Amino acid sequence: MKEQFYTYQYPHPAVTVDCIIFGFDGQNLKVMLIQRKSEPFAKMWALPGAFVDERESLESCAERVLQKEGNISDVYLEQLFTFGSPSRDPRERVISVAYMGLVKTADFELIAGNDELQIKWWDISEIPELAFDHFQILQTAIDRIRGKIRYQPIGFELMNAKFTIPQLQQLYEAILGKTLDRRNFRKKLLSMQILKQLPEKQQNVAHKAASYYEFDRERYEVLMKEGIYLELV
Amino acid sequence: MKEQFYTYQYPHPAVTVDCIIFGFDGQNLKVMLIQRKSEPFAKMWALPGAFVDERESLESCAERVLQKEGNISDVYLEQLFTFGSPSRDPRERVISVAYMGLVKTADFELIAGNDELQIKWWDISEIPELAFDHFQILQTAIDRIRGKIRYQPIGFELMNAKFTIPQLQQLYEAILGKTLDRRNFRKKLLSMQILKQLPEKQQNVAHKAASYYEFDRERYEVLMKEGIYLELV
């Protein structure tokens, strides 16, 4: 156990960063959860998180959590909300800054960190009981991603490198929890000209091969600067 | 000076809440700023803020700040963002949770708190140099309110009790920084049926008196529950 102590003239809360990493497996939307090894809430499932170090930014802390607790790196992260109810942690006052991100489950092999019994992807329709106020945090994240996907190219960020339009549609449908018309989805998407078609096509599919696209970030940023509102769904 | 000290096994950052209170004077959008009495950044203008007390929620802290530093109460507040760059405060590591709100300037008489030289409304087009990273925080708030007003009935919350449609439009124009068509604004607004017309009209205006309305919160919550997207502008 550490022997050093930190003393302040006024009370300071502890600050943690908790991460909500959504994972898309081509079909459904999942979320990465860990099973806690230690008290409090030992053996319960929870969002991965860590106390913020003295000299790291909140976002760096989120990156560190993901690296250490899930073997995940290079993820586009976005700050979700800060949860600060005085009694949300039984040990002491803990304020938690939540970050969320979205990845393809296939891109990472989850490896449980030192303080975890297990780590795995859970379908967002089958979430177990969670430690602390993590269910509420997760619910906030689901609401946010559902709202956000309507007018921001989420999923483009994640669909790193290349993707087909039907794949992107699958993601939209998984997040929104409803089906969309193929033809209209494609039409609207292409009309905003934020996709660049690649010469490649899908290989070895038992039907017409879909063309690969990539996100045209430059074009997107021009549109954003012009204040153009992209309503995708 | 306090004699008590607070000791922890791990380093704890200080946590503050800073408040961005936008004020509408019927014409333009303002923001409430205080002039600091003490170091660091003595005499500079800044957002009102305070360290979070041990047993208060973040939102309660924001309410306390507004009461103490600006004589403002009963404001609808929304969490904006949490700023946590390790070097944003020269004294020690300070993480700041920002809250924003919107009021009518006429509804409050600003009174400077103990640790302030002055407090006043500044037009958002004439912001002075600000302490800490408060300019960045304010900019984030302006972006947020501009984005938010498009699809959420901000300003209804604030237009406490009653308001006329042209008054509400003035607010929208002040926030968005552009003019809107009177007839279409009214049409769209009324079509979503979140306003209740009152029997009263304006008094003593040198032209046709506008009718007063109030926000129909119940109806609004029904729409939200149904997931209906209100695009107001």
Place this chain on the structure above:
DNA sequence: AACCATTGCGTAAAATTTACACTTTAAAAT
């Protein structure tokens, strides 16, 4: 009583969204 400023309503044209059917392609089955 005429004037002025602003509210309030209506309508036609333009743009966007929605609903839906057929053709194309690549592999797998016959």
Place this chain on the structure above:
DNA sequence: ATTTTAAAGTGTAAATTTTACGCAATGGTT
């Protein structure tokens, strides 16, 4: 080698929404 299967990709007409305006109504002012 031909047919079958499954999903990609394209077009269009109808419905809906948004946009752009003109004009009457109202209440104090001159």
